[in-house]
Amino acid sequence: MEIAGLRKEIGLLREQNERIIVESNLWKEEAARPGNKRGSVVIGTPDGTNRGTPKPRCTGSVRDGETGDRWKEEYRNLRSLHRLANIEAEALKEKRAEAERKRMEAEKQVKALEEQMSKLTAECGNAKTVGGTNLKERMEEVAVRSVRKGVKATPGRAGGKSTVTEINDHGAYRGTMSSQGHYDRNERDRERNEWDRGRRDRDSTDEHGERRPYRPPTCFACHEVGHYANQCPNRSKRYSNVRPSTSLESRRARSPRRYEPRSREPSPTLDPQIRSTIEKLGKSVAIMEEHYATEREKREQKARKKLEKEEAQRREAEEATLLEEEHITAEKKARRRKQKLMLEDQRRAEMQKDLQIQLAMHVGDLEDRLIQRLNQAVGGPSKQYRGKKKVSYRSDVDESTSSQGDASDISVTQELGACVDRLKISEKRKRGPEPVFEDPSPPMELPAKRTPKRGILKPVKLTG
Secondary structure, three states: OHHHHHHHHHHHHHHHHHHHHHHHHHHHHHHOOOOOOOOOOOOOOOOOOOOOOOOOOOOOOOOOHHHHHHHHHHHHHHHHHHHHHHHHHHHHHHHHHHHHHHHHHHHHHHHHHHHHHHHHHHHHHHHHHHOOOOHHHHHHHHHHHHHHHOOOOOOOOOOOOOHHHHHHHHHHHHHHHHHOOOOOHHHHHHHHHHHHHHHHHHHHEOOOOOEOOOOOOEOOOOOOEOOOHHHOOOHHHOOOOOOOOOOOOOOOOOOOOOOOOOOOOOOOOOOHHHHHHHHHHHHHHHHHHHHHHHHHHHHHHHHHHHHHHHHHHHHHHHHHHHHHHHHHHHHHHHHHHHHHHHHHHHHHHHHHHHHHHHHHHHHHHHHHHHHHHHHHHHOOOOOOOOOOOOOOOOOHHHHHHHHOOOHHHHHHHHHHHHHHHOOOOOOOOOOOOOOOOOOOOOOOOOOOOOOOOOOOOOOOOOOO
């Protein structure tokens, strides 16, 4: 209901806000109309059907003193109303969000309670299904029902009770009480009162099941009606009017009797057939209990074995995953070590190659300088040729191969250098005679002769 009320209030505020916005737009359009400038006369106001209060028509310019102030005041009022509407809308939004949050929390609590109830129901159901049948309860119910019915009205049985039976029963009761030892006096009084109360309850019901009125309790100390001896207010006088003990044994002091002996009702006897049936049912119940106990032990043992098996499987899976992870990590380490060794070998090979190249270059330079000095020292003065000399060309490939040779290829480099020195421009290739064909055939068109330009030769690959 609270959410519905909030929604209704929000709808009303939205309608009011839209109405105010429409009205303010109408006034703005009227103020910005081309014919409504300074020095002009306002003819009338626009007809706003959704306006709350009609505005009076006024003459004069909008920017004049009193009229302009009125327009500004109205515009301020509209803005303030719009602001208040926005504030109220925000407050309502916050209230709605708070209500929604509370509703979600309540739903979460309800879900949690439902889950708990379902768990408890499942547990109760499992607990109920574990046990056996209610055979024991039914047996007890049958036995109690047979006892409540009393003695059957058969011709051979006497309906009344004899005084001899009552006396014997009372003596048995006293004998059992004496055989159990010396009870506390208050304990004996409590047991006797309970026994008397139960007998009065049994005697108070007649044959038709209606209760008969019974006499109130009588105190055996003061002989007053309405309380018992242990509740007597004159407890100091409780033994004043009591009869002396009639015991023949003078050495033993006995407590005075505070009540007259009453006959005790004999305990009801069960039919032998019912007794045999109960015994058979008890034996069958014991057998069933043993069977259920053995079945329960078997189920527990089976569940224990299943849990142990699952635990062993889980441990094996964990060990397998650990071994696999260790194997993967070892492979990664070996791969990294191998890559590191390969990189180290490559770096050493590159360094060795660089050293060999540099050594070969230095040795070649030394040999060239040594040969040059020997030629200068041994040979005569060199002839100086005048005029044009033959131009020899050296290819870049040969230069690069000669400069990058190693120490073992020094002689090959020298031979290549000598061959390059002997290179020169060869004469033009002379064409041979044209072939003559016996069979008449169209003349063969040969490509145009192209003579290479002077000074341009393709590099020749020389092999030693």
